Amino acid sequence: MMQWEQLLSLKRQGDTNKRIRSEQDETRLGFEVDYDRVIFSSAFRSLQDKTQVIPLSKTSFVHTRLTHSLEVSVVGRSLGRAVGKSVLEKYPHLQKTHGYQFNDFGAIVAAAALAHDIGNPPFGHSGEKAIGDFFLNGPGKRFQAYLTPKEYQDLCDFEGNANGLKILTETKHGVEGGLRLSYATLGAFMKYPKHSLPKRPTSHVADKKYGVFQSDVAIFSEVALELGLFSRGEAGFCRHPLTYLVEAADDICYTIIDFEDGINLGLIEEEVALEYLVNLVKNSLQTEKYRLLIKASDRLAYLRSLAIGTLIDEAVSIFLKYEEDILKGEFEEPLLNKSVYKAQIDDIIKISIEKVYQSREVTDKEIAGYKILTTLLEVITATFERKLLGTQGHYDHLVLRETSIQLPDSHNYYDFLIEICNYISRLTDGNALSLFKKIKGEID
Numbered sequence: 001m002m003q004w005e006q007l008l009s010l011k012r013q014g015d016t017n018k019r020i021r022s023e024q025d026e027t028r029l030g031f032e033v034d035y036d037r038v039i040f041s042s043a044f045r046s047l048q049d050k051t052q053v054i055p056l057s058k059t060s061f062v063h064t065r066l067t068h069s070l071e072v073s074v075v076g077r078s079l080g081r082a083v084g085k086s087v088l089e090k091y092p093h094l095q096k097t098h099g100y101q102f103n104d105f106g107a108i109v110a111a112a113a114l115a116h117d118i119g120n121p122p123f124g125h126s127g128e129k130a131i132g133d134f135f136l137n138g139p140g141k142r143f144q145a146y147l148t149p150k151e152y153q154d155l156c157d158f159e160g161n162a163n164g165l166k167i168l169t170e171t172k173h174g175v176e177g178g179l180r181l182s183y184a185t186l187g188a189f190m191k192y193p194k195h196s197l198p199k200r201p202t203s204h205v206a207d208k209k210y211g212v213f214q215s216d217v218a219i220f221s222e223v224a225l226e227l228g229l230f231s232r233g234e235a236g237f238c239r240h241p242l243t244y245l246v247e248a249a250d251d252i253c254y255t256i257i258d259f260e261d262g263i264n265l266g267l268i269e270e271e272v273a274l275e276y277l278v279n280l281v282k283n284s285l286q287t288e289k290y291r292l293l294i295k296a297s298d299r300l301a302y303l304r305s306l307a308i309g310t311l312i313d314e315a316v317s318i319f320l321k322y323e324e325d326i327l328k329g330e331f332e333e334p335l336l337n338k339s340v341y342k343a344q345i346d347d348i349i350k351i352s353i354e355k356v357y358q359s360r361e362v363t364d365k366e367i368a369g370y371k372i373l374t375t376l377l378e379v380i381t382a383t384f385e386r387k388l389l390g391t392q393g394h395y396d397h398l399v400l401r402e403t404s405i406q407l408p409d410s411h412n413y414y415d416f417l418i419e420i421c422n423y424i425s426r427l428t429d430g431n432a433l434s435l436f437k438k439i440k441g442e443i444d
Helices: 030-039 042-049 065-090 102-114 124-136 139-146 149-156 160-169 183-189 214-227 243-264 270-281 287-291 296-321 323-327 342-357 360-389 394-403 413-426 429-439
Strands: none
Touching: 030 102, 030 183, 042 065, 042 429, 065 102, 065 243, 065 296, 102 183, 102 243, 124 139, 124 149, 124 360, 124 413, 139 149, 139 360, 139 413, 149 214, 149 413, 160 183, 160 214, 160 413, 183 214, 183 243, 214 413, 243 270, 243 296, 243 342, 270 296, 270 342, 287 296, 296 323, 360 394, 360 413, 360 429, 394 429
8 A cells, every 4th residue: 555654745856855744844834835835826826817617708706717726725625634634543653653734634635726727728628629639630730740659649638737747847947846846745736647648548537637748757757756656557657645635626616616607607597506406415404594595696605615515524435435445546536426426416517518518608718719729829839840940030039029938958849849838828818819819910
């Protein structure tokens, strides 16, 4: 089994001395520093203008990636603390010998959850698809001949999780090791600890997507080995146990909160929505209190709070039941797949898909986002290609000045293509739209 004392490593990139938990300053704990570093980073701040569900939405009560991430971190902290309390009771040496506290678990999960969307491009998941399609079916296919199979797959299946690891760990603009988060937090962040190939080698949840670009394999492997994550051969490594809690926090929030956004946007009827939520929380619903709530918005807020609390308790219970299987790397699905509420969760997600994700408002704006990102990729990759070949013109100089992309020292195609994709991913929805208009010759 994996060992908790190794999984809770405080090590950071570039450390020469070992960080001991019992020697930590309790007023400035390393895992809490991780949270602070994420929240003050420019990549995190940009999430305030990135789509969660509704691209380019001007409606104030609809969630952005930033508000979603904050909520996931709050849920994650609760999950981590509850699990940590039971883990320390089961393995008392973690506290007595090493000095770990149950809040450490909460701090790790909260920081990893806060960062979980930090690598996602503009315009939601359609942004990832737009980048991938550019290389798989679009003009970017011309680069395949210059790339290894894994490098090309990184681009064709451009993955926000892998890009997030790059943002968190990459030395850039003279900043060594990115945010230099603890390896425990980085491990919990790595939702899919594998390369882009082989693609979906098993039905294990860790193989659903991938979590590392070829440019970042060294730090990825260093983190996994430091934490004692089991190797899964060519498929990569098994998950850090706390990753299951980060995933559960995300699942809880998008299940309930996206549903709530759909209600607030008028895409889901209030009475129908309340009925679905009541079905989820009926075992803990205080009927008299609920009946006293006159306004539908108050009923919705009460049911949302109850639903999140119910699912937090459920996820903790499932984790603790299967904790030894998780430590062996043998637990193969998201925690909530084992939930007694799975049918109710699936019903809510089904309604969200039909009424929100596939709504005309979302579809129309995803199409616009697709066109915006494809155009940016066409112009910027062509500009950098001409620069590599030494044939750039005045327009190329203008594009380079506008984008301020940090050129890699090498003349390796993969390096500059990943750098371009990373630049695109860091744009907010508004930044991407503004740059698109400039390229199209539209002057405000």
